[in-house]
Amino acid sequence: MTTLLAKAAPGLVRAAPINPSGHTMSRARLLRYLEIKVHHLIQDRDWESIRVIGGYDRTAVVSRYEKGGKLFNIERPTAEIHGRDLVVKAFPGADYVQHYALIIATYLAMTGRPADMVTYQPPRQDECRSALDVLDLQLDGDLVIVGWGLQYLARGNGVWNRGPGYAWQRSELAGRRVVYLGFLHSIWGDVAGRVVERLAELGAGDVVYVGKVGSLSPGIAPNTWLATGNTSLLGGALVSWDDFFGDFAAAQGGVQSGLHVSSPSILLENRDWLAQHMVSYAFVDPEIGPMGVAARQAGIRFGYLHVISNNLATRYPADLSNERHSDVIQRRAILVERIRTIITGRLAAAPDTISGGAR
Incomplete structure (x- = not known):
């Protein structure tokens, strides 16, 4: 066989x-x-x-x-x-x-x-x-918030509509039409880039990704900070995109801003890899770079606002092996509420530039 x-x-x-x-x-x-x-x-x-x-x-x-x-x-x-x-x-x-x-x-x-x-x-x-052709939403300039913690961001007020491998919920936030979109399967790495590409095809105006990143900076305790930025190292080259948040998220308390590294696998992030990247870069995850590139190519805005979930440069009690611990869950619940507040504030701060998908 x-x-x-x-x-x-x-x-x-x-x-x-x-x-x-x-x-x-x-x-x-x-x-x-x-x-x-x-x-x-x-x-x-x-x-x-x-x-x-x-x-x-x-x-x-x-x-x-x-x-x-x-x-x-x-x-x-x-x-x-x-x-x-x-x-x-x-x-x-x-x-x-x-x-x-x-x-x-x-x-x-x-x-x-x-x-x-x-x-x-x-x-x-x-x-x-073709694996993402099943993603089929009617979008007309909507802000799509995709990723992690969506049931808390949406506050459970609406009904989740089911599709093959995904679910979505419509809402309104600071006068803007919002679609919360979550996947049952992983959208790891380049898959996440194709999600953004598909959402742009369906008519999304902006895409915000909420997830988790690892810190490359010593002393940043997991589950106490948020991360944002508009540039990632992807395939050896720096890529930037039109950031949905502009300077707004980075100016908020409890938010770290910096250069990001897109890594295809946590298994490849050893101490030699860390030594090569920690001087110039602040965060690592697999999805942000591919999503930013896809948004830039599609001509839409993209932004990320992530929980810093682990630290590669300093060992803390919390890391990727114990994410289901009650203390970790409680800390992240506070950060998710902070994410919602920042997204709402961004929408309220500039309705003329980010309402209804007008460019």
């Missing part, structure tokens, strides 16, 4: 596990981060081969470690059994497929199991684009 799978999948790339001793997370916390993400079929059984591909398939075996207790970003990649071989299906995106393959390979290596049979097949561009 392994030979048949390999013949049917040219362009396979081996996913080499990272060296945990060089990572910015401690070994124990890195392993915990991996354990909450790896499909149960991989944790429970050994396989002759594991191949990660792009494919959104909820009819395949769903991981029992999928997230619970929230509305969005709850789905993990699914798995399909072929005898002694396993095909893992991640939502189509080059960054996400690579990231999840690295997660699997590193988990296996850290638990003393062979990892050299883990490969991934980068999805074609047309596969990545």
